[in-house]
Amino acid sequence: MRKKLLLLTGLLGVVLLLSGCTEIDQDITAESEGIWNSFFVWPLSRLIVMVAEFFQADYGYGLAIVLVTILIRLILLPLNIKQVKSSRAMQEIQPELQKLREKYSSKDQQTQQKLQQETMQLFQKHGANPLAGCLPIIVQMPILLAFYHAISRTSELDGHHFLWFQLDNPDPYYILPVLTAAFTFLQQKLMMSGMPKSDNPMMAQMSMMLYIMPIMIGVFAIFFPAALALYWVVGNIFMILQTLLVTNPLRNKGNETAGGTKK
Structure with a gap:
C-alpha cells in the first residue's frame, strides 16, 4: 500500500510538472x-x-x-x-491481511519474511x-x-x-x-x-x-x-x-x- 501511494504521489507530481x-x-x-x-x-x-x-x-x-x-x-x-x-x-x-499482520507482528527479519510469504500466497489465492x-x-x-x-x-x-x-x-x-x-x-x-x-x-x-x-x-x-x-x-x-x-x-x-x- 505504501509503495502504491508513493508511486501515485510521484506520478501526480510529474503530471503537474508537465501540465504547467x-x-x-x-x-x-x-x-x-x-x-x-x-x-x-x-x-x-x-x-x-x-x-x-x-x-x-x-x-x-x-x-x-x-x-x-x-x-x-x-x-x-x-x-x-x-x-x-x-x-x-x-x-x-483487507480483513485477512490484517489478521496476518497481527499474527506476525514481531519486527525480526524471520517473522517479516514469513509475513511477506503468506501475504503473497494470499494475493495469489484471490488473484x-x-x-x-x-x-x-x-x-x-x-x-x-x-x-x-x-x-x-x-x-x-x-x-x-x-x-x-x-x-x-x-x-x-x-x-x-x-x-x-x-x-x-x-x-x-x-x-x-x-x-x-x-x-x-x-x-x-x-x-x-x-x-x-x-x-x-x-x-x-x-x-x-x-x-x-x-x-x-x-x-x-x-x-x-x-x-x-x-x-x-x-x-x-x-x-x-x-x-x-x-x-
Missing part, C-alpha cells in the same frame, strides 16, 4: 508551447470545438462537453474496469495485485487532467449557454454544484457497497472520504466555471453506471443479505 499549472488562466492556442499543451490540451480543445461546430447552435459547446466526456470515459472504460476489479479484490482481502490498479491510473490521470485544462482554457466556450447556465460563469442557481456533490457521494457509496465492513482497516478512512470528497468537489463547483461542473456531473454519472454494470454492488449486497438470512 500556472498556465490554467492562459487560453490554449496553436502557438502554446510545450509537450503538455501541444499533444494533450490542444487536441482535446480542438475536439470540443469541432463537435460544437457540428451542431451550429449556442448550446453546441455544452453538448460537446457532454459528448466528449462520454467518449473519453468510453475509451478509458477497459482500464477503469481493470482498476475497479483490482481495487475491490484488494479491499475484500489480487496491489500494483495492478496503478497502470490504469497512470494512463487516465494525464488524459483527464488534460481534458480539464482544455475546458478551462478554450476561449470559444466563453459566452455560450447550455440549459440554464453560461459555460464560462459559475452556475447562478447552484444546481450543478449540488448535483456534482450528490453524484460524487453516490459513486463512492456504490463503490463501498458490498465491501466487508468488519475487520477492514480501510473502512474508517473510506467512510470519512465518503463525506469529505463530495463537499470539496461541490464547493469547488460553486466557484469554478459551469463548464467544469458539467464535466464533473457527466463523468460521475458515467462512473456510477460503470460501477453498477461492472461490480453490481447492489446485487452483491442483496446476495450477502440473503445468505445471512438463510443462515
Whole structure:
C-alpha cells in the first residue's frame, strides 16, 4: 500500500510538472508551447470545438462537453474496469491481511519474511495485485487532467449557454454544484457497497472520504466555471453506471443479505 501511494504521489507530481499549472488562466492556442499543451490540451480543445461546430447552435459547446466526456470515459472504460476489479479484490482481502499482520507482528527479519510469504500466497489465492490498479491510473490521470485544462482554457466556450447556465460563469442557481456533490457521494457509496465492513482497516478512512470528497468537489463547483461542473456531473454519472454494470454492488449486497438470512 505504501509503495502504491508513493508511486501515485510521484506520478501526480510529474503530471503537474508537465501540465504547467500556472498556465490554467492562459487560453490554449496553436502557438502554446510545450509537450503538455501541444499533444494533450490542444487536441482535446480542438475536439470540443469541432463537435460544437457540428451542431451550429449556442448550446453546441455544452453538448460537446457532454459528448466528449462520454467518449473519453468510453475509451478509458477497459482500464477503469481493470482498476475497479483490482481495487475491490484488494479491499475484500483487507480483513485477512490484517489478521496476518497481527499474527506476525514481531519486527525480526524471520517473522517479516514469513509475513511477506503468506501475504503473497494470499494475493495469489484471490488473484489480487496491489500494483495492478496503478497502470490504469497512470494512463487516465494525464488524459483527464488534460481534458480539464482544455475546458478551462478554450476561449470559444466563453459566452455560450447550455440549459440554464453560461459555460464560462459559475452556475447562478447552484444546481450543478449540488448535483456534482450528490453524484460524487453516490459513486463512492456504490463503490463501498458490498465491501466487508468488519475487520477492514480501510473502512474508517473510506467512510470519512465518503463525506469529505463530495463537499470539496461541490464547493469547488460553486466557484469554478459551469463548464467544469458539467464535466464533473457527466463523468460521475458515467462512473456510477460503470460501477453498477461492472461490480453490481447492489446485487452483491442483496446476495450477502440473503445468505445471512438463510443462515
